[in-house]
Amino acid sequence: MKSMDRCEPEDPADSGLPEIAGLGLRRAGRVIVLDPDGRVLLLRYDNDPPDGRHWATPGGGLNPGESYAAAASRELAEETGWGDVVLLAEIHRHVRTMEHGGRIVRQRERLFLARTDRACRELGDVAAMHASDGIAAWRWWTLAELDTTAEVVWPAGLAGLIRAALGR
Numbered sequence: 001m002k003s004m005d006r007c008e009p010e011d012p013a014d015s016g017l018p019e020i021a022g023l024g025l026r027r028a029g030r031v032i033v034l035d036p037d038g039r040v041l042l043l044r045y046d047n048d049p050p051d052g053r054h055w056a057t058p059g060g061g062l063n064p065g066e067s068y069a070a071a072a073s074r075e076l077a078e079e080t081g082w083g084d085v086v087l088l089a090e091i092h093r094h095v096r097t098m099e100h101g102g103r104i105v106r107q108r109e110r111l112f113l114a115r116t117d118r119a120c121r122e123l124g125d126v127a128a129m130h131a132s133d134g135i136a137a138w139r140w141w142t143l144a145e146l147d148t149t150a151e152v153v154w155p156a157g158l159a160g161l162i163r164a165a166l167g168r
Helices: 068-080 127-133 143-148 158-166
Strands: 004-006 024-034 040-046 053-056 059-061 087-100 103-115 135-141
Touching: 024 068, 024 087, 024 158, 059 068, 068 087, 068 103, 068 127, 087 158, 103 158, 127 135, 135 143, 143 158
Parallel strands: 024 103
Antiparallel strands: 004 087, 024 040, 024 059, 040 053, 040 135, 087 103
């Protein structure tokens, strides 16, 4: 099974897509962090199938009672060590079918835009957290690199989402 991105409304009853029997629902907030030169921070996961090796924006699942924005901010701080990056706006919603916690789930994601004022900013002391979460690497990508990479990047079309959010 390959992970898929689907744009769909927040309410599954309005999606027009049949619910997939037995799949759990997970909610996640993610952050598209841009540096002053327009590069985006991505984290690499070297997972077993079905997800496989892929790059993704910082973020993760909501805790009980937590909003998407609060989860995105918390996860960004946990995965980067930066407590000073402010979310600017929600720019995209989609649903992904993926493996999480040993089972296949439908993950509803909201992506938020944020900026850091330092070019290619280094991460804080997060090596232990990365090891426990399966984050194998991180790097800053230009939009041109995203356009031409053969690597798997989640969500698909990330460079286009960023350009649209920035009005380019």
